[in-house]
Amino acid sequence: MPIDTVMQTRGAGLTGLTAAALKLILFGGKGGVGKTTCASSAGLYLAKEGFRVLVISTDPAHSLSDSLAQKFGAEIQEVKGIKNLSVLEVNAQKALSRFKACNEEQIKKILNTSTYLDQQDIDSLFTLPIPGIDELMGFKTIVDLIDEGGFDKYIVDTAPTGHALRLLTLPGLLDEWIKVMGKMRWKYRYMVETFSGRYKEDEGDDFLLIMKKMIKRIESLLKDQNRCEFIAVTIPEDMAISETERLVSELQSYGIKVKQLVVNNVLESGDCGFCRERGRAQQDYLKQIKNRFSALQTVIIPLWPREVKGIVPLNNLKKRLFL
Numbered sequence: 091m092p093i094d095t096v097m098q099t100r101g102a103g104l105t106g107l108t109a110a111a112l113k114l115i116l117f118g119g120k121g122g123v124g125k126t127t128c129a130s131s132a133g134l135y136l137a138k139e140g141f142r143v144l145v146i147s148t149d150p151a152h153s154l155s156d157s158l159a160q161k162f163g164a165e166i167q168e169v170k171g172i173k174n175l176s177v178l179e180v181n182a183q184k185a186l187s188r189f190k191a192c193n194e195e196q197i198k199k200i201l202n203t204s205t206y207l208d209q210q211d212i213d214s215l216f217t218l219p220i221p222g223i224d225e226l227m228g229f230k231t232i233v234d235l236i237d238e239g240g241f242d243k244y245i246v247d248t249a250p251t252g253h254a255l256r257l258l259t260l261p262g263l264l265d266e267w268i269k270v271m272g273k274m275r276w277k278y279r280y281m282v283e284t285f286s287g288r289y290k291e292d293e294g295d296d297f298l299l300i301m302k303k304m305i306k307r308i309e310s311l312l313k314d315q316n317r318c319e320f321i322a323v324t325i326p327e328d329m330a331i332s333e334t335e336r337l338v339s340e341l342q343s344y345g346i347k348v349k350q351l352v353v354n355n356v357l358e359s360g361d362c363g364f365c366r367e368r369g370r371a372q373q374d375y376l377k378q379i380k381n382r383f384s385a386l387q388t389v390i391i392p393l394w395p396r397e398v399k400g401i402v403p404l405n406n407l408k409k410r411l412f413l
């Protein structure tokens with residue numbers, strides 16, 4: 091049976107990405123399904139449409155350089171030969187180090203004045219990793235860039251599912267952390283007021299307020315359907331489908347609605363026994379995808395005989411991603 095009869099959606103491409111309000115487009119999914127390929131390809135498409143585009147990788151295993159066949163790094167760099175397209179590989183660890191260096195005094199001050207810890211405890215608390223904080227700082231870099239407004243579209247090639255989810259749900263977690271810190275501060279403030287009659291807000295209070303505002307900014311951007319879209323990428327295989335289902339439902343519960351799904355690596359032809367067998371297995375999975383993701387607009391991308399690396403192959407894939 092030809093694939094078209096299973097997926098009525100063949101013929102549809104990704105839509106809505108040119109909407110003026112849409113700033114942030116994230117591609118997410120299991121490792122190896124084609125997130126980087128889709129992000130690069132979407133970058134080429136939107137740049138060609140006349141938008142100033144920045145493709146950003148938050149995957150610690152950056153592969154935009156491989157995909158676009160040009161070396162990129164931690165500074166924004168234009169893609170050679172392509173007008174309006176630039177790339178940035180965010181180094182979350184570096185962003186965190188910068189953040190710590192800038193805010194060390196304030197954080198220690200909060201710990202110092204708000205708890206009964208001695209200096210050694212405070213020093214070790216400060217160096218203790220808060221899970222996901224490095225990625226959050228990476229995300230802060232993105233939000234700052236969007237605020238600066240140097241580009242019209244920011245496309246994010248995210249790390250595989252677990253990482254990406256942790257990043258997206260982190261603002262909520264960190265908010266809790268700030269609340270606890272705030273409570274400690276409040277106790278301290280109460281004591282100071284009781285004994286000295288007045289309390290003057292210091293850098294510790296400023297810091298908590300700045301953090302709180304940053305988290306709100308990130309959260310409201312991610313949950314704003316007009317400004318942000320998360321596109322799931324999967325392949326017609328059991329584990330990838332299950333992981334995509336979890337990803338979509340977790341995002342949903344966090345308030346991020348996924349509307350479009352790219353199904354990559356779909357076999358379209360092939361007469362050998364191996365291809366027929368693979369094709370049959372894929373047909374079953376494509377049916378499953380149709381049932382399990384019935385609310386999503388699905389875009390089918392064929393499996394190319396070779397890796398999709400470099401501008402020309404990406405431009406070919408682009409013709410299927412955007413019709």
Ligand SMILES: Nc1ncnc2c1ncn2[C@@H]1O[C@H](COP(=O)(O)OP(=O)(O)O)[C@@H](O)[C@H]1O
Nearest residue numbers: 121122123124125126127355392393394397398
């Ligand atoms: N439709 C396709 N046909 C053939 N090869 C593909 C296709 N999509 C992606 N690839 C290749 O598969 C590999 C993994 O893709 P990539 O985009 O890096 O995945 P991810 O970012 O999700 O880990 C890359 O080598 C890429 O060139």
Ligand SMILES: [Mg+2]
Nearest residue numbers: 125126149153
């Ligand atoms: Mg990748």
